[in-house]
Amino acid sequence: MPLSITEKRRVALAYDGSEDADRLFDWSVKNIVRPESDHIILLSAVQRHEKSSPSLFNKKDEKPKEAELPMLSTTVTKVDEAIKDIEHHPQGQTARQRLEDMSAKLRQINVSSEEHILWGDAKTLLPRYTEAHKVDLLIVGSRGLSTVKSVFLGSVSDACLKNCPCPVLVVRNATI
Template sequence: MVKVLVAVDSSEQAERAFAWYVANFHKDDHEVVILHVGEPPKLPTISLAEPGSFPADQISKILIENNKKVNELENKYTILAMNHKIQKSRVLLKSGRAGEEVVDAAKEVGADAIVIGTRGLGTIRRTVLGSVSDYVVHHSKLPVLIVPK
């Protein structure tokens, strides 16, 4: 059995990469691990100099909204996998630096290949920010299928 890790986020490009994998690469005996790496939510700065300034309501609201978005994404890809009749699939959620987490998760689950889309960054932004797909290609020992925009 071949185990394929498909890295996704909430972008349209991730959905296209998943659809491309299903249409062109997926076989019935593949096990598909759908990975979403979320960035930790940006929480307000807490001032230790001002007693009573802890914005608990604001932090709670941010965390609830973040969890809602992650749950919606997990449900979306669970339903997509079921609609495409993928027999063996699961969604894996991680948090951290996307490129590193994709490479680590692929090792952790025993993946045989990685499928990832591109964000379509311009040359300058890609040079300054780096690219998740570029990181994965250069740091993974597995075959990496990059689905362009």
């Protein structure tokens, strides 16, 4: 008998739109995902940029609003505003389409999934998402930066390893 979504293992996959992330998705589906017992949560963090949309600015001082939307909206109005921003944000539309395409691939192999676009810095939002939602495993890629570059550029995978309450699988791009 098939498992309900609440009984399935919830595997979150962080996706940044790169070719490496595409390979990570394919590798994860082939090596980690169990169609009969997994539910996949596709996560993409989109950094907001000042020039992306006029709605990002306050009228009186023309400074950008918060760098990220709250991950969990509590009102219908905030949800509607976030959806409108996605529709008009150049990266948001691309991220949405990519996640929908990945979800369609998962449906073809009978894997249930959901897609979420998180507005802001992935290093902050991925751990915050795993804290706020039931996630049994987070899969992230690693570009394999040297220690020096990683210190200066920051590392999403490192932040997830340190701050996520669930197990985190970091997959080096060189291995996939």
